[in-house]
Amino acid sequence: MLRLPRFQYHAPRSLTGALELASRHANEFMYIAGGTDLLPNMKHLLFEPPHLISLRGLRELDFIEVQGGGGIRIGALTTLTRIAESDLARRELPSLAQAAGLVAGPQIRNMGTLGGNVCLDTRCVYYNQTLFWRKALGYCLKKDGSQCHVVQSGKRCVAAHSADTVPALITLGAAVELQSPRGAREIRLEDFFSGDGVKNTVREADEIITAVRIPPQPRGRRANYTKVRIRNSIDFPILSIALAVDFREDGRTCDNVELVMTALGSKPRRIGNLHGVVEGRALTAEVIQAVAHQAHRQAHPLTNINVDPEWRREVAPVYVRRALERAVRAG
Amino acid sequence: MKVVCTLRVNGEPHEIAIPPHWTLLEALRYELGLTGSKQGCDKGDCGACTVIVDGRPELSCLTLALGAEGRDVRTVEGLATPQGLHPLQDCFDLNGAAQCGFCTPGILMSAAALLEHNPSPTREEIKQALAGNLCRCTGYTKILDAVEQAAARLREARP
Ligand SMILES: Cc1cc2nc3c(=O)[nH]c(=O)nc-3n(C[C@H](O)[C@H](O)[C@H](O)COP(=O)(O)OP(=O)(O)OC[C@H]3O[C@@H](n4cnc5c(N)ncnc54)[C@H](O)[C@@H]3O)c2cc1C
Ligand code: SF4
Numbered sequence: 276m277l278r279l280p281r282f283q284y285h286a287p288r289s290l291t292g293a294l295e296l297a298s299r300h301a302n303e304f305m306y307i308a309g310g311t312d313l314l315p316n317m318k319h320l321l322f323e324p325p326h327l328i329s330l331r332g333l334r335e336l337d338f339i340e341v342q343g344g345g346g347i348r349i350g351a352l353t354t355l356t357r358i359a360e361s362d363l364a365r366r367e368l369p370s371l372a373q374a375a376g377l378v379a380g381p382q383i384r385n386m387g388t389l390g391g392n393v394c395l396d397t398r399c400v401y402y403n404q405t406l407f408w409r410k411a412l413g414y415c416l417k418k419d420g421s422q423c424h425v426v427q428s429g430k431r432c433v434a435a436h437s438a439d440t441v442p443a444l445i446t447l448g449a450a451v452e453l454q455s456p457r458g459a460r461e462i463r464l465e466d467f468f469s470g471d472g473v474k475n476t477v478r479e480a481d482e483i484i485t486a487v488r489i490p491p492q493p494r495g496r497r498a499n500y501t502k503v504r505i506r507n508s509i510d511f512p513i514l515s516i517a518l519a520v521d522f523r524e525d526g527r528t529c530d531n532v533e534l535v536m537t538a539l540g541s542k543p544r545r546i547g548n549l550h551g552v553v554e555g556r557a558l559t560a561e562v563i564q565a566v567a568h569q570a571h572r573q574a575h576p577l578t579n580i581n582v583d584p585e586w587r588r589e590v591a592p593v594y595v596r597r598a599l600e601r602a603v604r605a606g
Numbered sequence: 607m608k609v610v611c612t613l614r615v616n617g618e619p620h621e622i623a624i625p626p627h628w629t630l631l632e633a634l635r636y637e638l639g640l641t642g643s644k645q646g647c648d649k650g651d652c653g654a655c656t657v658i659v660d661g662r663p664e665l666s667c668l669t670l671a672l673g674a675e676g677r678d679v680r681t682v683e684g685l686a687t688p689q690g691l692h693p694l695q696d697c698f699d700l701n702g703a704a705q706c707g708f709c710t711p712g713i714l715m716s717a718a719a720l721l722e723h724n725p726s727p728t729r730e731e732i733k734q735a736l737a738g739n740l741c742r743c744t745g746y747t748k749i750l751d752a753v754e755q756a757a758a759r760l761r762e763a764r765p
């Protein structure tokens with residue numbers, strides 16, 4: 276039995292109401308959406324906010340809509356199930372629909388929201404544990420301690436960014452819309468994350484993610500999502516790969532490959548130096564091998580996840596190759 | 607400090623006084639005496655606490671009781687009717703789909719929600735729907751058999 280620490284609960288009915296409560300309880304609250312990340316963490320006494328402000332009543336943030344110019348906006352309170360089952364998302368944003376449908380198990384996808392997934396706390400075998408466990412080993416940088424058990428000499432927490440929808444959204448060029456008592460701003464999702472696992476986003480405590488905006492996708496783009504996990508029915512990723520390949524009109528010649536991997540360090544990793552490898556070429560076995568090689572060079576799994584990092588590194592190029600082959604076949 | 611809230615459980619409104627940090631599972635078990643929903647891992651891994659909320663299976667161990675106000679909650683206690691057991695319950699019995707039984711209430715609720723949305727699921731669809739419910743006894747085969755049989759019975763019973 277894991278008891279939650281005490282807090283006061285607020286259930287505003289509108290965005291304005293939520294922001295008012297945030298101002299009133301400044302520095303003493305956290306937002307809660309589906310609760311599927313926050314509540315286990317609170318049960319482990321990783322967070323003990325005196326106030327919880329629930330975003331569930333903000334029905335205005337539950338939507339999937341096509342925008343004028345052809346982009347798509349998804350409200351932050353939209354559940355993962357709704358995204359995974361949406362005809363629009365499956366047709367226009369297949370890698371996102373796949374990623375949403377691969378989060379945890381069915382019940383959690385019915386509860387968990389897109390905004391909560393984007394804000395998912397980083398994860399580490401030395402962190403997602405009860406107080407009893409963490410105390411026995413000695414605390415770490417991310418919570419109450421002064422050393423890191425993963426990188427012993429490290430000065431920065433490298434707990435794993437583990438959200439499934441995020442790498443897919445980054446390859447699609449998505450941006451997050453934020454609202455706070457001070458006003459609204461928009462940030463490219465790629466710039467939303469920092470390399471510090473203690474707090475790996477640039478979101479201020481009182482900022483609410485209202486929506487995720489995905490720009491119109493290039494014609495000829497084929498995107499897919501691959502998730503490696505121990506139990507395919509329920510687990511967090513131990514490695515994940517979001518891919519978007521842009522083909523020219525002939526459906527064979529490649530213009531560009533976007534490749535973002537996660538479940539490594541504290542932010543999703545974009546695999547760079549691919550443009551020169553793929554531009555103007557067909558994705559032959561040789562070109563695919565060159566892309567997979569870049570993934571192997573640039574992805575560095577750590578012991579923050581309880582599965583051999585060497586193994587994860589060796590399988591990374593294999594899954595990248597298969598993802599590329601799927602994109603070629605999808606033509 | 608306790609707060610008063612109204613939970614709609616198995617069609618009946620219940621006014622209860624609970625501390626704000628109680629989960630829906632705690633309110634069901636320790637305030638309403640509905641101990642059918644099981645407290646397994648208490649952190650989202652096992653599915654033993656699954657209840658149907660507004661028509662979808664959700665985890666009551668990760669739902670705040672106050673967050674369930676105004677929503678329609680159904681637990682395993684609401685499956686049987688005065689006329690008898692729900693076909694799922696009867697088929698679980700007939701197929702030996704419950705051994706220790708700890709996972710059973712959660713699995714019944716996931717399966718009930720599935721059959722309400724999809725009266726003719728394939729075996730693969732049943733597996734997908736039960737993916738978030740762990741069973742450490744049965745090996746799952748008999749559970750899948752039971753759900754298939756219950757689905758067939760429910761289809762026959764329909765006009
Ligand atoms: C057993 C288990 C398995 C899981 N497996 C996976 C998995 O495979 N992949 C995966 O990605 N996740 C997984 N999760 C984590 C979680 O279920 C999902 O990430 C989910 O999308 C979180 O959304 P939520 O609405 O429940 O977030 P919450 O728990 O409500 O919130 C998470 C964080 O985001 C903040 N927040 C939420 N919404 C907003 C908003 N609109 N604006 C600002 N801040 C906000 C909260 O304050 C909190 O800090 C798993 C969880 C469990 C318990
Ligand atoms: S990476 Fe290091 S500091 Fe961060 S949670 Fe793990 S052990 Fe703690």
Ligand code: FES
Pocket residue numbers: 644645646647648649650651652653654655656665666667668
């Ligand atoms: S008790 Fe809720 S998922 Fe295990």
Ligand code: FES
Pocket residue numbers: 703704705706707708709710740741742743744
């Ligand atoms: S019957 Fe024992 S856990 Fe399923």
